[in-house]
Amino acid sequence: MDAGEEKRKRSAGRLCCLCKGNKAALKRPKTLEQICKECFYAVFEEEIHTVIVDNNLFKAGERVAIGASGGKDSTVLAYVLSKLNGQYNYGLDLFLLSVDEGITGYRDDSLETVKRNEVQYGLPLKIVSYKELYGWTMDEIVKSIGLKNNCTFCGVFRRQALDRGAALMRADKLVTGHNADDIAETVLLNLLRGDIARLGRCTQITTGEDGPIPRCKPFKYTYEKEIVIYPYDLCIYSPNAYRGFAREFIKDLEKIRPRAILDIIRSGENFRISNSTKMPEQGMCERCGYISSQKWCKACVLLDGLNRGLPKLGIGRARAP
Numbered sequence: 038m039d040a041g042e043e044k045r046k047r048s049a050g051r052l053c054c055l056c057k058g059n060k061a062a063l064k065r066p067k068t069l070e071q072i073c074k075e076c077f078y079a080v081f082e083e084e085i086h087t088v089i090v091d092n093n094l095f096k097a098g099e100r101v102a103i104g105a106s107g108g109k110d111s112t113v114l115a116y117v118l119s120k121l122n123g124q125y126n127y128g129l130d131l132f133l134l135s136v137d138e139g140i141t142g143y144r145d146d147s148l149e150t151v152k153r154n155e156v157q158y159g160l161p162l163k164i165v166s167y168k169e170l171y172g173w174t175m176d177e178i179v180k181s182i183g184l185k186n187n188c189t190f191c192g193v194f195r196r197q198a199l200d201r202g203a204a205l206m207r208a209d210k211l212v213t214g215h216n217a218d219d220i221a222e223t224v225l226l227n228l229l230r231g232d233i234a235r236l237g238r239c240t241q242i243t244t245g246e247d248g249p250i251p252r253c254k255p256f257k258y259t260y261e262k263e264i265v266i267y268p269y270d271l272c273i274y275s276p277n278a279y280r281g282f283a284r285e286f287i288k289d290l291e292k293i294r295p296r297a298i299l300d301i302i303r304s305g306e307n308f309r310i311s312n313s314t315k316m317p318e319q320g321m322c323e324r325c326g327y328i329s330s331q332k333w334c335k336a337c338v339l340l341d342g343l344n345r346g347l348p349k350l351g352i353g354r355a356r357a358p
């Protein structure tokens with residue numbers, strides 16, 4: 038018997054190291070423990086419940102919008118959150134909130150998934166679109182500006198669209214499916230860009246408490262590899278090379294040391310900003326009233342550029358005209 042065969046035989050008969058009763062079915066990516074499927078689901082949900090309770094993410098009676106893209110993270114989030122809400126009586130009024138960016142062949146497909154989730158999980162669904170909010174679809178924006186920089190438009194517009202949709206539905210909070218890998222990537226990116234203000238914010242589990250609607254990330258410590266795999270596709274317009282580089286780097290680190298993801302998040306959390314560092318001051322956009330540290334918010338600057346046929350106007354660190 039060769040070494041590989043011997044290893045397979047040994048692990049085939051191994052018992053789950055948590056319940057010690059069932060046969061182990063998988064090696065848990067976060068801890069490398071050999072566990073059975075039942076224990077995996079239980080610890081996966083239990084850890085999210087602990088994060089919710091330890092961080093006081095919600096109060097009973099709150100109306101919570103789940104940012105639902107139809108991708109794997111937010112789909113699993115919608116499922117787990119509605120399960121925990123029933124199991125532990127959080128007393129939350131949950132609903133799905135989707136932004137239709139107007140990307141033919143991508144978002145229209147994933148919105149079908151969200152519509153299925155509406156029925157499967159019994160959660161009401163609200164869809165807001167870029168077209169109704171801004172007068173442009175992403176398809177039209179790409180036609181006007183090309184593929185370069187389109188992620189900037191999409192990211193800025195989506196952020197605001199989620200806030201506007203949540204406000205429209207009178208939500209108290211918005212939750213998103215950002216997971217531990219996403220957060221570790223963002224810590225690295227902010228370090229690489231020297232963006233101290235964002236570095237300080239990106240590890241917070243709840244942000245925007247001073248803004249219109251606080252946002253929470255219940256999957257802050259949940260590994261991407263542990264999120265049940267749902268069929269999903271990458272956005273057809275977005276190679277987003279810089280983030281892709283951080284993602285690959287984190288995946289390589291994870292292979293050598295699974296804890297690396299949590300360690301990067303902890304480093305970001307423990308980062309201390311010197312008192313002499315000048316931080317942007319939060320104000321209000323003079324045009325639309327959305328939170329902004331500039332005269333105009335980024336969405337208004339971008340939109341102004343698009344409407345004037347000068348789409349590059351808001352790219353980079355450009356300010357309001």
Ligand SMILES: Nc1ncnc2c1ncn2[C@@H]1O[C@H](COP(=O)(O)OP(=O)(O)OP(=O)(O)O)[C@@H](O)[C@H]1O
Binds near residue numbers: 110111269
């Ligand atoms: N079009 C959208 N409508 C509503 N929420 C969205 C939308 N796009 C993104 N989100 C929210 O932001 C989170 C992070 O978005 P991101 O684009 O990084 O997707 P992701 O990491 O692939 O997650 P997912 O698998 O849920 O799409 C999502 O989990 C979701 O909660």
